[in-house]
């Protein structure tokens with residue numbers, strides 16, 4: 115898993131580099147400063163979902179399957195809110211501000227970078243949801259804690275990437 | 289255990305029908321079978337890439353030749369480069385790593401056998417996709433089949449405007465798929481080395497081959513991903529109308545060059561480090577001496593891996609970077625020569641004073657030492673930016689990197705084939721044919737690539753489909769093409785030797801070379817479980833300890 119994370123981190127690095135390289139180079143509008151608003155609430159959701167997975171895995175390790183299920187469920191909900199929020203943000207950008215992936219360089223780099231991250235969030239959510247279904251059916255036991263930990267490691271990584279993207283896109287990039 | 293063996297024997301003796309055998313091979317997760325699948329697949333693509341090279345060389349044999357059209361010529365050099373790097377060299381390296389690493393570290397399989405199979409089939413379908421472009425590359429536009437954008441596919445040549453049809457898309461998707469496959473295999477190799485070593489085998493007692501392949505895996509993980517990211521961006525450009533590499537909308541063609549070479553240079557070492565690994569196993573055994581300077585070899589390998597991540601822009605001196613940028617990349621590139629030089633001296637010191645046996649694997653490794661040295665020297669020449677401004681994009685560069693890839697890497701891979709063929713097939717190869725292969729191939733190699741430097745210095749650019757007579761290039765091109773003929777015949781001898789020996793060669797036994805590493809302690813070919821009981825290791829040469837209990841290595845390490 116560490117090696118997979120290293121490979122994924124390298125992919126994200128390249129996209130982030132491309133984003134930074136092209137900041138302010140768009141030939142036409144809209145520019146990021148005009149249309150982007152820092153999604154503080156969504157960021158809070160995603161970051162706290164890292165905490166909930168951590169608590170869930172800790173619960174499982176101490177044989178508390180109920181606690182695991184609840185915290186795990188919380189993670190899925192928080193992640194779901196994040197994805198829904200991103201979808202709303204994109205909808206607003208496309209229909210109100212007229213920014214698509216074809217509009218300008220900002221559109222191209224923004225949608226690919228945030229989209230790549232959203233894709234990872236969705237993939238993670240699917241995996242989390244599968245485990246949640248297992249947990250509700252009562253198939254998750256203490257001996258699975260190592261496996262859930264691998265998944266939570268992936269989830270932490272996705273969150274950490276979001277911190278970078280948030281800094282680059284919404285703070286520096288504007 | 290004996291009951292299990294008995295059933296295995298019964299199943300073997302009945303000789304399963306062909307369908308069952310095929311089914312077994314297709315669904316296998318055994319690292320040895322996957323290794324052999326990788327190797328056979330790579331040999332197939334080596335033949336394809338070789339045929340493309342022959343077409344290129346026939347076209348260039350004399351000025352104003354009309355053997356193929358300019359369009360076909362572009363497709364041939366693109367397909368030749370892409371095939372040889374991604375679908376011949378990489379699978380060869382992965383095949384040997386898959387086969388050998390678990391055996392040499394005393395493991396029963398890799399860490400993730402199913403990931404291993406998945407990665408192989410991804411790579412395999414990537415290659416099929418690339419070659420399907422000959423049929424399906426036309427797309428709706430009727431323009432061009434098979435990719436023709438060069439193996440590094442510079443922007444904006446890859447944009448929709450200049451590459452209509454689907455040939456470039458096939459190129460992107462093929463590399464994307466095989467790239468993901470490579471990452472899977474690399475993750476698997478790295479995890480195997482870290483987690484699956486047999487009792488007693490500390491990192492410091494691991495065979496060099498395992499160390500070097502571990503470094504290679506790390507490089508693949510860190511360098512394949514930028515390529516994957518860049519391919520994704522190119523797909524966004526081509527299919528969603530993005531502007532990453534669209535100069536008219538402010539995008540940058542130079543950014544693609546950076547992304548490609550951030551992959552492209554470490555890729556050389558992804559191939560070269562396993563080649564070093566083969567040399568580091570073969571040279572000691574045929575010199576009857578342990579490798580000289582083991583810890584230094586490991587350190588030099590790690591240094592090469594580390595430095596190779598920071599030299600990529602030496603492919604871009606002619607782009608016009610700042611002088612600070614140029615200086616940095618000149619110095620970092622030249623710095624790589626230091627650990628590489630250390631390695632060459634260590635191999636020489638291993639041979640020095642040894643009882644050298646010139647069997648075919650050793651011959652290939654000795655030739656490798658000479659040729660890799662020359663390749664390194666022309667590399668240092670090209671690393672000097674002013675020299676590169678003069679010769680970048682000429683046949684001198686083509687000669688240089690073929691010297692690295694053929695003279696360095698392919699030679700040790702041939703050596704590895706002969707050295708481990710008895711282990712993989714259970715039969716000895718034919719020594720006389722092996723020597724014929726060696727001498728023919730070496731003669732051909734030098735005819736082609738020594739003389740290729742000359743038209744480069746005389747100003748012949750790469751990738752031209754023909755040239756004017758009377759520029760002093762004619763005779764050199766003729767000689768180069770004649771050399772290719774030798775190499776082609778030699779390769780046929782090699783393939784014939786493998787095939788003949790597999791069927792009728794004499795039985796090799798478990799340890800034909802009097803080797804020292806763990807793969808020689810088990811049967812040839814090894815059973816599915818590799819080792820009846822997991823070996824225990826006390827030194828870097830466990831089989832030496834076993835054969836010489838009165839003077840074991842661990843007294844000295």
Ligand SMILES: [Cu+2]
Pocket residue numbers: 552553556599600602603
């Ligand atoms: Cu390079």
